[in-house]
Amino acid sequence: MxxxxxxxxxxxxxxxxxxxxxxxxxxxxxxxxxxxxxxxxxxxxxxxxxxxxxxxxxxxxxxxxxxxxxxxxxxxxxxxxxxxxxxxxEFAYLPQREEVDWSFPITVRGLVEMGRYAQTGWWRKFSAADNAAVDEALESLALADLQHRQIRELSGGQQQRAFLARAIAQEAHxxxxxxxxxxLDRNASRLLADLLGKLSHEGRLVxxxxxxxxxxxxxxxxxxxxxxxxxxxxxxxxxxxxxxxxxxxxxxxxxx
Missing domain, CATH: 3.40.50.300 (P-loop containing nucleotide triphosphate hydrolases)
Structure with missing residues (x-):
């Protein structure tokens, strides 16, 4: 393109x-x-x-x-x-939460880093730009403090945000x-709604x-x-x- x-x-x-x-x-x-x-x-x-x-x-x-x-x-x-x-x-798919194996041993940061493989390929080492993109995605989805947690330890709303952060790191549109x-409970639903509004306002299609x-x-x-x-x-x-x-x-x- x-x-x-x-x-x-x-x-x-x-x-x-x-x-x-x-x-x-x-x-x-x-x-x-x-x-x-x-x-x-x-x-x-x-x-x-x-x-x-x-x-x-x-x-x-x-x-x-x-x-x-x-x-x-x-x-x-x-x-x-x-x-x-x-x-x-440029497309990122986020499955239903029950379709995900949450016992898979990976941290929040590790999950978000997977989004960069769409950019780098699996064979190339991460660059400073890749790490910066992961950091930015974690910050934008309010996950920086949780980045070293295992995904199974997250709440439902946090799990959704981790998958969104992976999509942002991928630079998906x-x-x-x-x-x-x-x-999701009411509070998590409200936060997710605000995030989707923010992502669309930035120019993404949801x-x-x-x-x-x-x-x-x-x-x-x-x-x-x-x-x-x-x-x-x-x-x-x-x-x-x-x-x-x-x-x-x-x-x-x-x-x-």
């Missing part, structure tokens, strides 16, 4: 309207099961986008497909005018979060699956309502209508 060497804030904050993520007719199958059916939407740097839909709607699949973690059957993903065919270091607020319709309008700028296909996409306050939400979740309630 022609602009990949630009300073991060140059690249996103000052030219946000140039840095679009465009998903077109994205279709994904798991074996023979249709998980996503021709999903299309476009957004850009500086936005927080919520993925809303019932269980099994394809929210996690969409995040993983954008991140290049699951193959697509068809469709395109374009970022900053260039088609993304597989994985891009697009943050793909799978149910980041699940299991896309997150989210299960709480009541808070979506406060936490996110845009909403994609999904149930295998995209049912609606637009500004959160306009998109989250009672009628649309009722229809989106009706099939799930009928099945219970």
């Amino acid at each position: 022609s602009e990949s060497h630009h300073d991060h804030h140059d690249c996103c904050a000052h030219h946000a309207h140039h840095h679009e993520l465009v998903i077109a007719d994205l279709t994904v199958h798991y074996r023979r099961v249709l998980a996503l059916d021709q999903v299309s939407f476009a957004t850009s740097c500086g936005n927080r986008v919520a993925l809303i839909g019932p269980n099994g709607a394809g929210k996690s699949t969409l995040l993983k497909a954008i991140a290049g973690l699951v193959p697509r059957t068809s469709g395109t993903i374009r970022w900053r005018g260039t088609e993304v065919r597989k994985w891009s270091r 697009v943050l793909l979060l799978d149910e980041p607020f699940t299991g 896309i997150a699956s989210h299960h709480d319709i009541d808070t979506a309008g406060k936490l996110f700028d845009e909403v994609l309502v999904l149930n295998t296909r995209e049912l609606a996409f637009g500004p959160a306050v306009e998109t989250l209508t009672v009628d649309l939400i009722t229809r989106t979740f009706a099939a799930q309630k009928a099945a219970v």
